[in-house]
Amino acid sequence: MKIDKNKIADHNGQFRESFDRDFGFVAENLSRKGIDVEKVVMKVSEFQVAVPSWALGAGGTRFGRFSYGGEPASLEQKLNDIGVLNDLTRTAGAVSLHIPWDTPKDVKAIKEVAASHGISFDAMNSNTFQDQPEAEKSYKFGSLNNTDPAIRDFAVQHNIDVINIGKELGSKSLTVWLADGASFPGQLNFQNALQNTQKSLQGIYKHLPDDWRIFIEYKPYEPNFYSTTIQDWGTSFMLANACGEKAYTLVDLGHHLPNTNIEQIVATLMLKGKLGGFHFNDSKYGDDDLTVGSIKPYALFLIFNELVYGMENNPQNPNLAWMIDASHNIKDPLEDLLQSLEAILIAYAQALLIDQKELREAQEQNDVVKCQEILQEAYRTDVRPILMAARKKAGAALHPITAYRDFQVRKSLIKERGTKNMATGL
Numbered sequence: 001m002k003i004d005k006n007k008i009a010d011h012n013g014q015f016r017e018s019f020d021r022d023f024g025f026v027a028e029n030l031s032r033k034g035i036d037v038e039k040v041v042m043k044v045s046e047f048q049v050a051v052p053s054w055a056l057g058a059g060g061t062r063f064g065r066f067s068y069g070g071e072p073a074s075l076e077q078k079l080n081d082i083g084v085l086n087d088l089t090r091t092a093g094a095v096s097l098h099i100p101w102d103t104p105k106d107v108k109a110i111k112e113v114a115a116s117h118g119i120s121f122d123a124m125n126s127n128t129f130q131d132q133p134e135a136e137k138s139y140k141f142g143s144l145n146n147t148d149p150a151i152r153d154f155a156v157q158h159n160i161d162v163i164n165i166g167k168e169l170g171s172k173s174l175t176v177w178l179a180d181g182a183s184f185p186g187q188l189n190f191q192n193a194l195q196n197t198q199k200s201l202q203g204i205y206k207h208l209p210d211d212w213r214i215f216i217e218y219k220p221y222e223p224n225f226y227s228t229t230i231q232d233w234g235t236s237f238m239l240a241n242a243c244g245e246k247a248y249t250l251v252d253l254g255h256h257l258p259n260t261n262i263e264q265i266v267a268t269l270m271l272k273g274k275l276g277g278f279h280f281n282d283s284k285y286g287d288d289d290l291t292v293g294s295i296k297p298y299a300l301f302l303i304f305n306e307l308v309y310g311m312e313n314n315p316q317n318p319n320l321a322w323m324i325d326a327s328h329n330i331k332d333p334l335e336d337l338l339q340s341l342e343a344i345l346i347a348y349a350q351a352l353l354i355d356q357k358e359l360r361e362a363q364e365q366n367d368v369v370k371c372q373e374i375l376q377e378a379y380r381t382d383v384r385p386i387l388m389a390a391r392k393k394a395g396a397a398l399h400p401i402t403a404y405r406d407f408q409v410r411k412s413l414i415k416e417r418g419t420k421n422m423a424t425g426l
């Protein structure tokens with residue numbers, strides 16, 4: 001389904017007065033501080049976040065999964081769902097495919113569906129963390145780090161296959177996340193596991209086209225509980241360096257132990273020109289995959305402060321591949337993704353308001369109180385009208401969730417697909 005532009009414009013009509021008033025208020029306040037609000041609106045409207053193909057189905061945990069009806073049963077339907085998000089926000093113009101959960105059967109047809117929604121193909125995701133039916137080898141004891149060279153080769157070949165599918169679709173990057181590790185002490189020789197992982201990654205890297213990038217994701221624990229071979233940013237960074245200049249570290253917000261200073265990791269990686277990808281979510285305890293900004297919005301803002309600083313001051317770091325990597329669990333996934341998109345843009349817009357020059361001066365003078373004042377002045381600004389202005393400009397909805405509900409999108413999807421559909425993937 002597609003949401004008609006005129007329908008969105010009509011819906012926006014009822015909010016015209018309140019929008020004009022709210023935007024006028026924030027624009028005036030910011031201009032008094034010497035901030036060009038139109039410039040901020042422009043930057044916000046240019047920000048695009050990829051939606052992973054596994055985020056459109058019902059979420060869940062290992063204890064249970066609760067469907068909500070109208071789930072997309074095919075890749076085409078998933079692209080249609082992302083199309084809805086993109087119609088309402090003009091921020092979700094890319095999909096990140098997971099292979100084999102969402103292997104296109106007909107590449108040409110899939111490309112046409114994506115193009116009809118203005119969706120491009122972002123990073124491809126390989127899967128060597130579960131065995132596929134009829135697979136000749138098992139990843140039970142690891143993939144790229146496995147003690148058996150034949151299993152390592154099998155996993156490397158899967159990644160090469162994923163690159164080849166991505167080439168046909170027009171993707172330019174591969175994300176590798178490994179579940180490899182040990183659940184019990186003594187199970188794994190750490191040094192051999194790391195060396196095997198490095199050799200395997202180099203094997204994949206050899207097949208990476210010149211205009212592609214590979215992102216190496218890290219995670220401290222889970223599904224293995226004692227150790228993870230690529231446990232932290234330092235290990236990922238080391239492996240990326242061992243591969244070459246097209247290899248980068250990927251930061252997933254949920255892949256850190258509680259209270260890790262993620263913004264400092266971002267700063268370090270961008271200084272070294274090695275931050276390639278970014279996965280958004282939020283968490284209370286670990287890899288909870290909660291809606292972006294639902295638990296720690298201030299932490300997200302501090303992270304964006306470093307991202308914005310890096311984007312402005314680190315030409316050695318490439319443009320980042322942004323993706324939402326969350327699993328709503330008990331929410332309608334489309335509403336959840338709309339909330340995540342909003343939270344990302346709020347944190348980004350707030351970070352754009354930080355007076356970097358003033359902050360630098362306060363830092364030079366060790367005026368700690370002033371530094372905090374500068375950050376929190378930006379954080380406490382209600383930037384939602386700025387987001388609305390960006391969406392209005394792009395022909396998207398002023399209030400995406402209200403529009404989604406008023407248009408009864410879920411009801412139409414249930415009518416079209418029924419209540420028994422099961423999405424592939426998580």
Ligand SMILES: [Mn+2]
Binds near residue numbers: 177217252279325
């Ligand atoms: Mn991730």
